[in-house]
Amino acid sequence: MKFDFGYAGTYVICVLVMIIVWLLVKYYRMKEQLKKNEERFSKLINKLALALSCDKSIICNDEKFMDDEAIMAILNDITDRKVEADLRNSKKLLSLAAELTHLGPWKYYNEKNLLEFDDEFYIIYGTDVAREGSFMTMDEYARKFVHPDDVCIIAMEVEKMRMTTERHYTAEFEHRIIRRDGEVRTILVRVDTEKDNEGKIQKCYGANQDITERKAMEAALHNSREMLSLAAELAHLGPWKYHHEEGLFEFGDEFYAIFGTDVAREGAFMTPEVYWREFVHPDDAWMFKTSEVKRTYEHRIIRRDGEVRIVAVQGNIVKDAAGKIIKWYGATQDITEQKQAEATLRHQTEKIRRIAYTDVLTGLSNRAHLNEMLEGEMEQARRGMSTGGVLFIDLDDLKTVNDTLGHTYGDAIIVEAGKRIAKEVGKNAIIARIGGDEFVVILPGKRDRQCIATIADGVIHALCQNTEVFGEIFHLSASIGVTIYPDDDNTAEGILKNADNAMYFAKNSGKNCWKFYDVEMQAVAYEKMMLTKSLHRAVGNNEFEVYYQPQVNIADGAIVGFEALLRWNSPEHESIPPVRFIPLAEQSGLINIIGDWVLQEACQFARRLADNGWGNICVAVNVSPHQLCADRFIDSVRDALLNAGVLPHQLEIEITENVLIASFKDSISKLEELQSMGVRLALDDFGTGYSSLTYLQRLPVQTLKIDKSFIDMILVPGSKKAIISTIVDMAHQMKMTVVAEGVETEEQLEYLAKIHCNFAQGYLFSRPVPKNEALQLLSPR
Numbered sequence: 001m002k003f004d005f006g007y008a009g010t011y012v013i014c015v016l017v018m019i020i021v022w023l024l025v026k027y028y029r030m031k032e033q034l035k036k037n038e039e040r041f042s043k044l045i046n047k048l049a050l051a052l053s054c055d056k057s058i059i060c061n062d063e064k065f066m067d068d069e070a071i072m073a074i075l076n077d078i079t080d081r082k083v084e085a086d087l088r089n090s091k092k093l094l095s096l097a098a099e100l101t102h103l104g105p106w107k108y109y110n111e112k113n114l115l116e117f118d119d120e121f122y123i124i125y126g127t128d129v130a131r132e133g134s135f136m137t138m139d140e141y142a143r144k145f146v147h148p149d150d151v152c153i154i155a156m157e158v159e160k161m162r163m164t165t166e167r168h169y170t171a172e173f174e175h176r177i178i179r180r181d182g183e184v185r186t187i188l189v190r191v192d193t194e195k196d197n198e199g200k201i202q203k204c205y206g207a208n209q210d211i212t213e214r215k216a217m218e219a220a221l222h223n224s225r226e227m228l229s230l231a232a233e234l235a236h237l238g239p240w241k242y243h244h245e246e247g248l249f250e251f252g253d254e255f256y257a258i259f260g261t262d263v264a265r266e267g268a269f270m271t272p273e274v275y276w277r278e279f280v281h282p283d284d285a286w287m288f289k290t291s292e293v294k295r296t297y298e299h300r301i302i303r304r305d306g307e308v309r310i311v312a313v314q315g316n317i318v319k320d321a322a323g324k325i326i327k328w329y330g331a332t333q334d335i336t337e338q339k340q341a342e343a344t345l346r347h348q349t350e351k352i353r354r355i356a357y358t359d360v361l362t363g364l365s366n367r368a369h370l371n372e373m374l375e376g377e378m379e380q381a382r383r384g385m386s387t388g389g390v391l392f393i394d395l396d397d398l399k400t401v402n403d404t405l406g407h408t409y410g411d412a413i414i415v416e417a418g419k420r421i422a423k424e425v426g427k428n429a430i431i432a433r434i435g436g437d438e439f440v441v442i443l444p445g446k447r448d449r450q451c452i453a454t455i456a457d458g459v460i461h462a463l464c465q466n467t468e469v470f471g472e473i474f475h476l477s478a479s480i481g482v483t484i485y486p487d488d489d490n491t492a493e494g495i496l497k498n499a500d501n502a503m504y505f506a507k508n509s510g511k512n513c514w515k516f517y518d519v520e521m522q523a524v525a526y527e528k529m530m531l532t533k534s535l536h537r538a539v540g541n542n543e544f545e546v547y548y549q550p551q552v553n554i555a556d557g558a559i560v561g562f563e564a565l566l567r568w569n570s571p572e573h574e575s576i577p578p579v580r581f582i583p584l585a586e587q588s589g590l591i592n593i594i595g596d597w598v599l600q601e602a603c604q605f606a607r608r609l610a611d612n613g614w615g616n617i618c619v620a621v622n623v624s625p626h627q628l629c630a631d632r633f634i635d636s637v638r639d640a641l642l643n644a645g646v647l648p649h650q651l652e653i654e655i656t657e658n659v660l661i662a663s664f665k666d667s668i669s670k671l672e673e674l675q676s677m678g679v680r681l682a683l684d685d686f687g688t689g690y691s692s693l694t695y696l697q698r699l700p701v702q703t704l705k706i707d708k709s710f711i712d713m714i715l716v717p718g719s720k721k722a723i724i725s726t727i728v729d730m731a732h733q734m735k736m737t738v739v740a741e742g743v744e745t746e747e748q749l750e751y752l753a754k755i756h757c758n759f760a761q762g763y764l765f766s767r768p769v770p771k772n773e774a775l776q777l778l779s780p781r
Contacts, residue, residue, distance in 0.1 A: 146178075
């Protein structure tokens with residue numbers, strides 16, 4: 001019989017082995033106790049015989065005590081030196097022996113049909129002679145003491161005794177009694193009967209022995225043996241013993257059951273050579289062909305039915321003082337299912353580990369595996385046993401692909417980028433995708449800055465190659481931050497943080513490049529953190545103020561509009577330019593709150609303009625792509641207009657080309673809704689963003705603002721300023737008004753007038769000023 005315990009096999013086997021050990025200990029303890037009782041009884045009989053100066057066979061015939069008449073016969077043989085005190089001592093010894101062995105002698109008088117009992121007898125029954133009397137009929141005895149269900153046993157044994165033709169008849173039988181305290185016990189009755197030639201009973205005597213404990217022990221031994229056998233079967237255990245003198249193994253049926261056979265077929269004894277030949281797998285026989293005897297073996301066997309199984313052999317070796325083996329015994333266990341379960345568990349554990357530690361999209365390591373590997377590297381680095389480099393790689397502008405073509409394209413690009421990175425950094429590197437479009441590479445053993453720089457250059461170059469996905473060609477780029485451990489940090493968290501900071505420096509430096517980490521980056525990162533904390537307080541402390549810069553008609557110099565520009569007057573950091581705090585507001589999520597406030601302020605300023613007769617002048621407000629993507633953006637614009645009581649055409653929303661990166665389709669939809677409301681739309685910083693010419697026709701804007709970097713070209717000798725003329729002509733062809741930003745000189749203004757640019761804005765006319773000063777720039781009406 002085979003049992004498959006599944007994954008709990010190991011646990012079940014351990015429990016069964018513990019049960020087997022417990023049963024064996026209990027079995028041998030009970031066996032030893034029975035032996036001690038027998039020895040104690042034998043010693044008492046010897047002492048009694050010595051005290052009476054006679055052969056102990058006279059006193060004990062087959063371990064049966066004699067009656068008073070027998071004792072009187074013995075006394076007749078005692079020498080004159082024995083005195084009455086010896087007799088009393090003998091009786092005391094006899095009584096003690098009876099008590100210790102739970103023996104109660106009795107005698108039967110056939111003529112009177114009476115049984116004679118004494119106190120030793122009555123002790124078994126929980127009573128005494130004073131209460132019961134010395135004589136009792138057979139029926140009375142059965143009625144008072146014999147268990148009702150066992151009365152028939154007494155009747156049957158008495159009938160056997162009367163009917164036997166043997167002159168000397170002995171018998172033993174068991175039955176239950178009910179003591180005076182109600183306890184049910186089991187006794188063994190020994191009967192010795194002598195008959196005359198006519199078959200008449202002359203003598204009948206014997207003894208009752210309380211064997212309740214012995215029966216319980218025998219039952220326990222029987223159960224222990226059965227449980228031991230069952231446990232061995234369940235645990236696939238087979239005990240064995242080696243006889244050194246004969247050079248033979250001794251096996252039992254439990255052992256042979258593992259091999260699909262039995263003692264009847266194989267025999268109880270077998271030489272090692274026969275065992276190896278008959279049962280051990282040929283490929284594992286080498287284990288036993290050495291002179292060294294081991295305590296444990298694990299090998300394959302071939303059962304009689306041809307099935308190959310795996311067994312574990314556990315032996316116990318006992319040696320003498322000279323180191324010679326004098327005993328060798330143990331057990332063999334079939335562990336095939338256990339081994340299969342362990343193999344399955346290993347496979348599943350490895351599978352779970354792969355799932356837990358592998359990025360599903362790329363098949364590279366994930367963040368969890370990266371952290372574990374990096375922790376190991378940092379631990380070695382702290383001990384001075386490891387150095388290396390870390391690359392933090394971020395793909396540039398992948399969000400544009402996801403938003404315009406879908407995540408299927410973006411995912412394909414990420415997979416291809418992972419392959420290119422893996423090919424470039426080599427087999428010894430650890431590569432992980434930690435989320436989105438970010439990868440981290442650990443370069444163990446790489447400390448030379450030039451070597452790491454070469455690898456970073458290779459990654460940049462590999463990612464810059466055109467990538468074809470589903471028939472579309474994409475030009476990728478990446479920004480990489482580089483750190484060296486333990487120089488830059490010796491903790492996993494610290495080295496990743498520094499690499500991340502270096503990556504952001506690379507991205508802010510124009511993207512498509514890499515940067516080594518240095519301590520100044522940490523200072524900048526700290527300053528960024530402190531500014532963010534202050535920014536949160538600034539919202540509630542009214543530290544923001546809106547300034548206004550006029551936009552002038554180049555043809556007649558009249559002010560046609562104002563651009564609202566946010567300023568932060570921080571008591572901690574003094575005046576902070578928007579280029580520093582606007583990105584922080586976007587990253588921290590404060591941009592929507594701040595942006596709504598600016599909209600409200602700008603519309604209130606437009607209300608003051610209208611109240612002073614300048615209702616034709618619009619106020620332009622810059623809007624972050626994060627604001628435009630917010631669900632409530634349209635409602636925020638509508639609320640600002642209603643609260644201020646101004647017409648929609650008095651408000652102009654300026655967006656940058658980065659809106660294309662945030663969410664092109666959603667942005668177009670919202671811009672069209674604003675246009676339908678009557679709000680003017682302008683494209684700010686034209687020429688500095690992403691794919692501006694490609695998507696310009698799809699944007700519902702009425703105004704095009706040329707970035708200051710183009711206006712500065714006017715002062716540079718050469719033909720670059722012709723680009724400005726081209727932009728103006730293109731915008732006019734698309735029915736757009738053109739605003740030139742950053743105009744600072746008359747020369748620039750003259751050129752813009754020459755190419756028919758509509759409006760200009762810059763320091764030539766006015767710096768951004770508070771709202772009251774801005775109103776003063778207008779001629780009174």
